[in-house]
Amino acid sequence: MEKLTSPVTVSRLLARHQIRLKKKWGQNFLVDENIVNKIVETAGIDEGDTVLEIGPGIGALTAALAQRAKKVLAVEIDGRLIGVLKDTLAEYVNVEVINADALDLEYRELLAGSSPVRLVANLPYNAATPLLYRWLKDKEPLFCALVCMVQKEVAQRITAAPGGRDYGGLSVVCQYAARVRLHFTVPRTVFFPRPEVTSAVVSLVPHPQRRLEPALETLFFKIVEAAFSQRRKTLKNTLENAFPNLKGGLVRAAQAAGIDLSRRGEALAAAEFANLARVIYNILDSN
Ligand code: SAM
Numbered sequence: 513m514e515k516l517t518s519p520v521t522v523s524r525l526l527a528r529h530q531i532r533l534k535k536k537w538g539q540n541f542l543v544d545e546n547i548v549n550k551i552v553e554t555a556g557i558d559e560g561d562t563v564l565e566i567g568p569g570i571g572a573l574t575a576a577l578a579q580r581a582k583k584v585l586a587v588e589i590d591g592r593l594i595g596v597l598k599d600t601l602a603e604y605v606n607v608e609v610i611n612a613d614a615l616d617l618e619y620r621e622l623l624a625g626s627s628p629v630r631l632v633a634n635l636p637y638n639a640a641t642p643l644l645y646r647w648l649k650d651k652e653p654l655f656c657a658l659v660c661m662v663q664k665e666v667a668q669r670i671t672a673a674p675g676g677r678d679y680g681g682l683s684v685v686c687q688y689a690a691r692v693r694l695h696f697t698v699p700r701t702v703f704f705p706r707p708e709v710t711s712a713v714v715s716l717v718p719h720p721q722r723r724l725e726p727a728l729e730t731l732f733f734k735i736v737e738a739a740f741s742q743r744r745k746t747l748k749n750t751l752e753n754a755f756p757n758l759k760g761g762l763v764r765a766a767q768a769a770g771i772d773l774s775r776r777g778e779a780l781a782a783a784e785f786a787n788l789a790r791v792i793y794n795i796l797d798s799n
Contacts, residue, residue, distance in 0.1 A: 515545075516570060516600055522570060525570055537567075538636035539569065542572050542634060543572075551713055552577060552580060554696075555632045560628070561628055562583045562630070563629070564584075564585050564622075567633060568587075574601060574604075578604040579604075585610060597609050615646075629656065632659050645685060648689040652722075653719075657718075660714060663711060664710040669682045670692050670714050671693065681739075684782045687782045688723070689719065690719060691719070694712055731793050732789035734754065735751065735789055738755075740778070746775065746776055747766070747775055747776065757796065761799070764791075765792045769787040
């Protein structure tokens with residue numbers, strides 16, 4: 513088999529299958545074996561693990577994952593690449609390729625009966641943030657860990673501390689649901705074709721137990737969304753708009769949670785948002 517992490521192989525495979533790459537699907541393929549190996553190392557795969565990969569492309573990362581994991585489920589949106597993957601992954605009997613849009617999948621159904629499941633992917637740029645929101649907002653962790661390559665700016669948002677420019681809804685949701693870490697950045701030069709941006713590999717290890725029960729969690733997500741919908745406004749403004757029924761209760765809630773309403777959402781840590789959700793829930797419940 514040709515070396516999948518070579519730009520010559522990628523060009524040849526694409527020409528053989530008459531494929532012109534599409535920007536909207538973020539089709540920039542890794543052509544550096546070291547980076548592929550570094551991602552696999554970072555993922556810490558055990559031999560009993562099932563790995564879910566989103567966007568296998570021509571299969572460079574998939575092949576490396578298949579050598580470590582019990583099983584690899586690889587979800588690819590581009591039907592034209594399915595034929596390529598049949599060739600490039602022919603020797604790996606533990607790989608199942610699924611032709612689907614990752615944004616439309618029912619993950620609990622797909623992963624039923626497989627455990628533990630690790631998500632390892634070089635995520636397509638456009639789908640990365642909505643996918644992370646979906647996975648992490650699910651009421652119970654879908655994966656024992658997620659190791660993914662995303663645009664560097666997205667990695668910085670995921671791992672940002674409160675107070676900074678990068679800190680926002682994505683930071684709060686990720687840090688509420690998981691322990692997050694930015695491992696290393698990846699230059700444009702290791703992709704074919706070269707993207708316009710630098711990438712980075714992050715890991716998210718979901719907390720086994722959520723801090724809030726499901727009803728409270730729904731409220732927590734609503735509060736976070738409201739707090740960051742208008743970043744320059746104070747919590748008093750954004751929360752009064754989002755929860756008109758609370759009226760004077762908002763001031764009481766903030767006092768009980770020890771939060772100054774003249775602060776902005778960007779100053780609050782995930783745990784503070786969780787406290788606020790608890791007290792607002794009680795007040796709404798007793799109204
Ligand atoms: N894993 C390969 C690699 O590292 O070289 C390819 C990664 S490339 C950045 C992203 C891949 O995701 C492409 O193969 C693209 O067709 C696929 N893709 C884009 N949007 C998708 C979606 N919504 N669902 C599933 N696959 C998607």
